[in-house]
Amino acid sequence: MAADPTTHELIAKHRPTLDQALEAIRTRAYWSPHPEHPKAYGENGSLSAGEGKAAFDALLGGRLAIDQPGTDDWVGGEVSPFGIDLGITYPHADIDVLLPAMKAGRRAWRDAGAETRAVVCLEILKRISDRTHEFAHAVMHTSGQAFMMAFQAGGPHAQDRGLEAVAYAYAEQVRTPDAAEWTKPQGKRDPLVLDKRFTPVPRGIALVIGCNTFPTWNGYPGLFASLATGNAVLVKPHPRAVLPLALTVQVAREVLAEAGFDPNLVALAAERPGEGIAKTLAVRPEIRIIDYTGSTAFGDWLEANAGQAQVYTEKAGVNTVIVESTDNYKGMLSNLAFSLSLYSGQMCTTPQNLLIPRDGIGTDTGPKSYDEVVADLAQSVGGLLGDDARANALLGAIVNPDVKARLEAASGLGEVALASREITNPDFPKATVRTPVIVKLDGARKYWEGADDEAAYLSECFGPVSFAVAVDSAEDAVRLLRRTVQEKGAMTVGAYTTSQEVAASIEEACLEECAQLSLNLTGGVYVNQTAAFSDFHGSGGNPAANAALCDGAFVANRFRVVEVRREG
Amino acid sequence: MAADPTTHELIAKHRPTLDQALEAIRTRAYWSPHPEHPKAYGENGSLSAGEGKAAFDALLGGRLAIDQPGTDDWVGGEVSPFGIDLGITYPHADIDVLLPAMKAGRRAWRDAGAETRAVVCLEILKRISDRTHEFAHAVMHTSGQAFMMAFQAGGPHAQDRGLEAVAYAYAEQVRTPDAAEWTKPQGKRDPLVLDKRFTPVPRGIALVIGCNTFPTWNGYPGLFASLATGNAVLVKPHPRAVLPLALTVQVAREVLAEAGFDPNLVALAAERPGEGIAKTLAVRPEIRIIDYTGSTAFGDWLEANAGQAQVYTEKAGVNTVIVESTDNYKGMLSNLAFSLSLYSGQMCTTPQNLLIPRDGIGTDTGPKSYDEVVADLAQSVGGLLGDDARANALLGAIVNPDVKARLEAASGLGEVALASREITNPDFPKATVRTPVIVKLDGARKYWEGADDEAAYLSECFGPVSFAVAVDSAEDAVRLLRRTVQEKGAMTVGAYTTSQEVAASIEEACLEECAQLSLNLTGGVYVNQTAAFSDFHGSGGNPAANAALCDGAFVANRFRVVEVRREG
The missing domain is CATH 3.40.605.10 (Aldehyde Dehydrogenase; Chain A, domain 1)
Structure with missing residues (x-):
């Protein structure tokens, strides 16, 4: 024609x-x-x-x-x-x-x-x-x-x-x-x-x-x-x-x-x-x-x-980051802090579950206990969002009342490692602006003092809510990662490890469960961002997305x- | 690796x-x-x-x-x-x-x-x-x-x-x-x-x-x-x-x-x-x-x-051939006769409904009435299968009792233009070998003397059964083609016409209803055959197949x- x-x-x-x-x-x-x-x-x-x-x-x-x-x-x-x-x-x-x-x-x-x-x-x-x-x-x-x-x-x-x-x-x-x-x-x-x-x-x-x-x-x-x-x-x-x-x-x-x-x-x-x-x-x-x-x-x-x-x-899916070891502890913490904070965690790609061995991790600044890692991450998020202007520029506003309600409920799910903070946006005083909450959970604990850790970390909690889940080992983390992707799906998986063996095991889990993996991101690329023409968004092979x-x-x-x- | x-x-x-x-x-x-x-x-x-x-x-x-x-x-x-x-x-x-x-x-x-x-x-x-x-x-x-x-x-x-x-x-x-x-x-x-x-x-x-x-x-x-x-x-x-x-x-x-x-x-x-x-x-x-x-x-x-x-x-689908006009009447008849006979019509691509204007068609050997076209086609099939050895080589055997039962029932659906003939296969005397039946139906007639023409030609009758359906015009044929593809699906569509206008109208129907079209085949290629690497088998876009x-x-x-x- x-x-x-x-x-x-x-x-x-x-x-x-x-x-x-x-x-x-x-x-x-x-x-x-x-x-x-x-x-x-x-x-x-x-x-x-x-x-x-x-x-x-x-x-x-x-x-x-x-x-x-x-x-x-x-x-x-x-x-x-x-x-x-x-x-x-x-x-x-x-x-x-x-x-x-x-x-x-x-x-x-x-x-x-x-x-x-x-x-x-x-x-x-x-x-x-x-x-x-x-x-x-x-x-x-x-x-x-x-x-x-x-x-x-x-x-x-x-x-x-x-x-x-x-x-x-x-x-x-x-x-x-x-x-x-x-x-x-x-x-x-x-x-x-x-x-x-x-x-x-x-x-x-x-x-x-x-x-x-x-x-x-x-x-x-x-x-x-x-x-x-x-x-x-x-x-x-x-x-x-x-x-x-x-x-x-x-x-x-x-x-x-x-x-x-x-x-x-x-x-x-x-x-x-x-x-x-x-x-x-x-x-x-x-x-x-x-x-x-x-x-x-x-x-x-x-x-x-x-x-x-x-x-x-x-x-929807439940996105996991495995934190096993790193040769750039500071870079890892800032990278994760940014990922959790960007758009108040309201991305389908935002990490929800951070799986951290209960015996701690190896880093370039020495071994860190589970509690230290969680505290340092909390501090990193706190630092990133310490200035209200920067926090507003990063967080945006809570998109709807459901997200706000989930955020408020999250602190009841376990020990709060980082409490959510209310921020005022001077340009838009009616905006609901909140910093992320980080809650400690235990991957080995099902019911404890009325809490159901497994129910929490195996449900999608869309919004600025992350769970620092203590796991027994890298092997246990990979097992939980597999189960999470199989049952709940995942748009993204992240991992930090200096061990080639652990990296290989996580890669294999992602290949078998069909999830997109970002390894050891410590700079200006974040697990929740993908670039057109190069990165695939979702895999189409796990329950989070069929394409x-x-x-x-x-x-x-x-x-x-x-x-x-x-x-x- | x-x-x-x-x-x-x-x-x-x-x-x-x-x-x-x-x-x-x-x-x-x-x-x-x-x-x-x-x-x-x-x-x-x-x-x-x-x-x-x-x-x-x-x-x-x-x-x-x-x-x-x-x-x-x-x-x-x-x-x-x-x-x-x-x-x-x-x-x-x-x-x-x-x-x-x-x-x-x-x-x-x-x-x-x-x-x-x-x-x-x-x-x-x-x-x-x-x-x-x-x-x-x-x-x-x-x-x-x-x-x-x-x-x-x-x-x-x-x-x-x-x-x-x-x-x-x-x-x-x-x-x-x-x-x-x-x-x-x-x-x-x-x-x-x-x-x-x-x-x-x-x-x-x-x-x-x-x-x-x-x-x-x-x-x-x-x-x-x-x-x-x-x-x-x-x-x-x-x-x-x-x-x-x-x-x-x-x-x-x-x-x-x-x-x-x-x-x-x-x-x-x-x-x-x-x-x-x-x-x-x-x-x-x-x-x-x-x-x-x-x-x-x-x-x-x-x-x-x-x-x-x-x-x-x-x-399954109901495959249609529109017979509107031809500049090679003999070639058309032999081509169609072969298509109807090959493997006793037991192909998902075998034509079932032959739509022929009730006022007849134009050909290179002069105008032919509907009855003449059907009779000539019957004769062509009869000639092709007149020799038992050739008939056996072309027909094969009836694959199962259901096909045989449908063939036997078909002659009750309307006026039989070509009766099915039983053939003996000397090498395999137990084989059930039958030539195709051609039954006349009327596209404008729904109920007539107990027969339901529409019910017959709008159902798939898998096996050596074809219906010569009288239609009002080329336009009517295209309308019925569209309806058949929409409701029943089609693996193949064939058409014979010397009119560019009619060809265009059939092509458009096939593009819109998503069916594969063979036009004016009179030689050694048949509507029911497709060649890998070149022809698509089915379209994936009508009810006959989703791929x-x-x-x-x-x-x-x-x-x-x-x-x-x-x-x-």
Whole structure:
């Protein structure tokens, strides 16, 4: 199909970036086209810090206009974890009108082919990138992330994950050629000759069910993987984090229309409080793909009930760090302290259980007892968060009352090694800001003075709560690690050891239980962070998630290939 | 991991073939390393026709020795559709002993890496290829295929599909490098540096549930895709077609052991009559992948109940051929006659519904009425099968009493245009051999004199039964095609038309309903045949099958990638 001028321009503009992304996922070396530093923006059409803030402020209290079919109401009710009432309303859709309308553009989008779809996706990401400062505020005031984290994780890092998904989707679709001539020799007779055409076809409408804490970072991979493989995408944001994905839908529709496609290929499904439309949408026959990030309970429900769809889930897990020995005690403590503190531990990748031998560990500054390690870690966290300004910049705000309730309950689970501290955010006095709590538990103790240690460390306690679990030995730690991953799943595993034998045993456990491992991190990389194009987020092989971001399996079943063959 | 000498030899021996297979799936041009002609065998270590027959005869009435753990009985009871009692018994496994034993070798198999696994699989296929003449008899006397078809479809074509799966599995695993150094610039500070290792890890034990009609052709893709991606594979053959897969298991175990791996990575699950172990095995927690070919009912059950596993199903469909017009009437009739007759229509790809406009069609020999087309087709089938020797060579035997019963019932469904004829096979007088029946139905008629045309043509009638369905127009045919694919699924769609407009409309229907289309076949390629490395078998996008043979999606989720990263 001949590309129209707009498509040509987009290919010329974005093909080099696509090629770099394809190379990056092949080598998995460091690469990103999206600057991390806020000061990198403000030129060449991108919004500066001031412009981004002004754009965000202009959204407050208004309607976010999305001209999509079937709008029967305007709904909204987001209150920032920092205390601002956003007052923004979004179109509420009559899905019996919207879903059929989303099918109208699918043929042209399919016929456009993989390359055109990829560059249209890249143009969407470019326009989002230009508005990173605006998105940063939107992510901050829905997730509760502090500004810098909202900027980076909600901006360039999320855009990277979206681009990564586009690259995988493109690569997967072009593994089969558009056409082939097949000539089969028949001895002395004429050969059999067939002309074959291969077309990637979409599955139908894809549903993205967004989460509260990382609306863009967790939403973009599925959104762009489905769109790039030819599907229409319906975005159902978390009711407390609508704005970042609504803006995304707005940009996507604008780019699609400009490129000559039906904007209804991307639409928004905002909901009334308590409406629970995810459950309704998830079993609609039109919905053939679902990407979900959130609770295990609903993820399991989707996997069991949305049989008409391909379901990709990131649920919850219990992340473990084994602390066995280190040649950089100070580096280990600061690295761990940062991991526990970042975004108040409200990441699906934040370590929860720190397994420490009860007889202590070896370090470069001599042997340390279990109590010393826990006390030193508590001190390290305390030091990191001692200054309120720095604490606010790191912690952000508690995202919802459930997290706060879990944090408050945690101190009753065992001996508190580090108590949570309430911090005031001078810019946002209504924000709930808390430092992490560290609770001592014993891996060998099931019931003790009314406490059930095992029940505590084998449950996910999402939020700024960590357990320093005393274990009998490195072997015992590995045993508990295996059990935790098997039963509860894990998005991340960390370990500190100077013993090659222990390292090998932990590596083997992670290979067998299928969990991603970070070993001996003491510098500026943290177990809870992954980089697109290089690190896999989740493994897809343990109960925490049934897919990884991003690999071939994440994209390969979002489309099918139809072959038309005829005699040549 | 250093390869041992045997592995080196296998790489040297098979890497060129693997590379050719990788190239073939990329270009989808014709390629096969497995000769189709029986006379190509008998040299360089392969069995000649006589040797193959002798090897098969030597198996009859004996135990097929497979030295696998947990054997608690010897079971069997295969009776050839050609009337021979095979009298072969196979190990019956205590699965509580066998399944744990199958895990013992998984670490070494995982650590061997993708290339070694691929060449071990290629060595298994090579040894099977060398015994193609023996396998041909095994397939013939379990499936009821005539010898030449059993030879080709059960031999080289099945081996091609196995090799294709190995190539896809290998390609998928090496998309991520074994290792990467990741260096992220930090402005004036030192860059962040991480050393990353990536390991493809298996899901666990894969279960292959074989079918009666194509034990090797339908069994090999899943078997080799799972084995090549590091999984152990338990093969549960159809109770009436154990021998071809039992021999396959025997060869695989022999090659694995010689290459230094645990032979228990591949094992057999033969069953007692009526034991139904597929249902028990399918929900065992150790089983993480299932490949199934067979009835829709059990395929749907697997998809709904084996939630712990990745489930790949090829179920049943209703295949349609639209006959709208042709510029080669004679070629069309012979092509269709062959398609309907081959293996007595007992292929999942055999056309069932021939949609013909009630006002007739245009041809190169003038317009033909609906009745003429049906009569001419009946005559063409009659002519093709008029000679009993040729009929026997094409039809094979009716595989089981259910097929015979359906054939006999079919003549009651409408006006019989071609009656089924009973043929004697002089070599196998006990074989049930029948020519196809063609029944006239009307697409506009629901109930008529007690018949329910719609119920007939919208049900799968597996076996030598075709319906010549009168439709109002080409448009009506496309409408019925769409409905049939949507509701019943289709492995194949065929069409004859000289109109570009009609062709485009049928193509669009197939793209939207996700069905593989063959247009205007009049020569030596038939709608029911697909060639590995080039044609997709099934689409994975309609109810007939949830996967296609073979594409990225068929292999990508059989393994996961575990990353271990550490500071550099």
